[in-house]
Amino acid sequence: MFGLFGGHQPFGGTFSQAYRCYPVSFIDKLDAENGDKIFLPPSALDRLASLQIEYPMMFKVENRRGGRHTHCGVLEFIADEGLAYMPYWMMQNLLVGEGDIVHLASARLPKGQLIKLQPHTKDFLDISNPKAVLETTLRSYSCLTVGDCIALHYNGRRYFIDVIEAKPAEAVSVIETDCEVDFAPPLDYVEPNRAEPPQDSVPEPAANGAADQAGPSSAEPAEEEAPKFTPFVGSARRLDGRTVAAPAAPSASQPSGPAAAAAARAQQGGAGPGSSQAPKRPAGKVVFPAGNRLLAKQQQAAAPKPPESKPEPEEAKFQAFSGKPRTLKG
Incomplete structure (x- = not known):
């Protein structure tokens, strides 16, 4: 008896049987949850051997009611006999429960060249080397089919991963093949919002009518003139402590600097219309006016002379060797 329907199939055909499925936990084979391999009755082995099915044996499992x-x-x-035990994640993919009927048929699958996977949660990205972990997990698998949701067990946690693409066919073999693996963003991954740089706002030009109404008053105010430097504006002091009359503050109209000093010297020198200019002096010589010397002599003569101090008697000077001579004989 082969499966529920029994009967023999002609040699050289394909293996096709129907079984009632149960999870592998019913036969205490929990390690089989980490893979895609199922348990069949011994009669299936006899039939497969007679049909000369190629190794490794692969099957297409269908839930015809659920499609x-x-x-x-x-x-x-x-x-x-009549039963097939399979991983529970596979029963979930097929949408079957315990005791439901599934149909098995032998299949030949090409070697995979590309597999694209998509994790359910972004916690899968926290694994230090997800490709190495996936490579270790896929050693327990013989094939992958687009639309499957496989379970990956790592570090005490279980991660669900969808197979969203496979090349060169919808179902490929992953046994002894160099297959490229690509990852899509997790289902719960949210792209971070990138703040756009602020755009500089350009003021719109005013209307022609508004510009005409504004008139000259709408012109921009002129820049304030920087304060000018005015030298020698502090208060004057005399060395003898007498008060000094405060000089008049220089007005903005009066020249300052070297030009002002030259003008002051010209006024003191009698540059007016009624005075005569000072005679030119030869360069490199110092000239003292005669009137100034005469005035200095008169002031010196009129000044009272200090009293003459009498010379004090000189103290007796020390004279060396002024005593009487004496001899050693006495």
Whole structure:
């Protein structure tokens, strides 16, 4: 008896049987959850051997009521007749429960060249080397089918991953093949919002009518003139402590600087219309006016003379060797 429907198929055909499916936990094979291999009855092995099915054996599993299908391999032929034990994640993909009927058919799958996977949560990105972990996990798999959701166990946690693309076919073999693996963003991944740089606002030009109404008053105010430097504006002091009359503050109209000093010297020198200019002096010589010397002599003569001090008697000077001579004989 082969499966629920029994009967023999002609040699050289494909293997096709129907079984009631149960999870691998029913036969205490929990390690089989980390893969895609199922358990079939011993009669299936006899039939497969007579049909000369190529190794490794692969099967297409269908839930014809739900319209779902996937592919798998076989691990052992120890199941009871009419029953097939498979990983629970595979039963979830097929939308079948315990005791539901599934149809198996032998299949030949090409070697995979590209597989694109999409994790369900972004926690999968926290794994230090996800590709190495995935490579270790896929050693327990014989094939992958687009639309499957496989379970990856790592560091005490379980990660669900969808197969969203496969090349060169919808279902490919991953046994002894150099397959490229690509990852899509996780289902719960949210692209961070990037703040756009602020755009400089350009003021719009005023209308012609508004500009005419504004008139000259709308012109921009002129820049304030910087304060000018005015030298020697502090208060004067005399060395003898007498008060000095405060000089008049220079007005803005009066010249300052070297020009002002030259003008002051010209006024003091009698540059007016009624005075005569000072005679030119030869360069490199110092000339003292005669009137100034005469005035200095008169002031010196009129000044009272200090009293003459009498010379004090000189103290007796010390004279060396002024005593009487004496001899040693006495």
